Amino acid sequence: MKRQVPLVLCFVFGIVMIFTQFSPHSFSQGIYEEVISWALIIGPFALVLATVTLIQTHTARIRRRTEHWQYSFVVFAGLIIMVLIGIPFKPQNSVFEWLYNNVQLPMDATMFSLLAFFIASAAYRAFRARTFEASLLLITALIVMMGNVPVGDLLSNDTASKARQWILDNPNLSARRGIILGVSLGVISQSIRIILGIERSYLGGGD
Amino acid sequence: MDWNLIGIWVAAFLTLSIYSVLYRDNPFYRFAEHLFVGVSVGYGIVLSIYQGFIPFAWDPFVAAVTGESPTGFIKLIPIGIGLLFFARLSPRHTWLIRYPIAILIGFGAGIAIPNVLRANIFEQTRGTIAPFAEIAAGTLSGWGIFEAVLMVAGVICTLTYFFFAVEHRGPVKWLSKVGIAFLMIGFGSAFGNTVMGRVALLIQRVDFLLGDWLHIIQ
Secondary structure (H helix, E strand, C coil): CCCHHHHHHHHHHHHHHHHHHHCCCHHHHHHHHHHHHHHHHHHHHHHHHHHHHHHHHHHHHHHHCCCCCCHHHHHHHHHHHHHHHHHHHCCCCHHHHHHHHHHHHHHHHHHHHHHHHHHHHHHHHHCCCCCHHHHHHHHHHHHHHHHHCHHHHHHHCCHHHHHHHHHHHCHHHHHHHHHHHHHHHHHHHHHHHHHCCCCCHHHCCCC | CCHHHHHHHHHHHHHHHHHHHHCCCCHHHHHHHHHHHHHHHHHHHHHHHHHHHHHHHHHHHHHHHCCCCHHHHHHHHHHHHHHHHHHHHCHHHHHHHHHHHHHHHHHHHHHHHHHHHHHHHHHHHHHHHCHHHHHHHCCCCHHHHHHHHHHHHHHHHHHHHCCCCCCCCCHHHHHHHHHHHHHHHHHHHHHHHHHHHHHHHHHHHHHHHHHHHCCCCC
16 A cells, blocks of 8 residues: 555556557547646645645744744745735735735846856856866857857957857757757656656655 | 835845845845745745646536536545645655655656657757758758758767766767767857856846836936
């Protein structure tokens, strides 16, 4: 019950998803769509469990008075406000949209833009053209960056953007295709191992 | 009350709070960081309920209860399986969480095999060798032939670098070395594009602060 049933479920759902995709029959397509809807139903429960775990973690922080425990109340405030407005009044509600546009969206963009500073400082330390490979990486990155901004074309008489496009369409694409083919073969072999029950690490330890 | 104006001030305060970490860790950054976590999780829950649970589980179930569509009762099965996730909260019944995880893993593995085969292996291989049909038809220029050969050489050399079943000696070693060069060009392109993407976001935030908030620029 504890290990065999999950292995059987994994096998059945995996096989069903493979065969229904190869069969255009309406019965097969009906099963395919039903199983997809099942996954879409089960998925949100995992998100709710993750939220419960987040709440437990921050409750424990408050109870133990660990460093910066006061900020856990801020997490709760943000979470509760979004849920209390979003669930009863739907995501199209004007207050929910206001919170999304003026609280979440600016913070999201700012958090990601912070990486511009960190990536610049990391590049300063890492981008030393000590080897041929490092020089290749540095030169390619410079050409791609210069080709992305108007000043690059202004200084090079449109050569920068043309060089950038050629790099992206040729050597970059061939490297990406090599990586994609390698990763895809890995994904397929790992998926087969999972479906056949050879790979069981997702079951965790214990009985 | 002008909620647009309040929204701009709130967004400006949060933007500056997050950028304040560039100086050092401080209470404003910690406040914004924790608020971001809470708001993002809340937003994710609301969206997953309205885009996943309600249309795919709740609406069919209600339709079954009201007699519109009796097949909706079948949705009780995935709802029951989803509820097993909460077995994680009971130490004695934690093992029950393996059921929904196994279903999602099996589903993901099953859906991956045909899609990866189709989109990533067949299509990428086709895209790599397609220009050779033009070479055979004599419609490709000299530069186009060079690019087609470069593409195939790059893919083969990159794959050789990841091929660990044979020892990298002799010709394999050299192919692998060329593969590394292609990979470095690929990583350099990815790095350059990532930097420019983040800088674009930074410019957008500065534009918001100087334009929408302070009205210094138009």
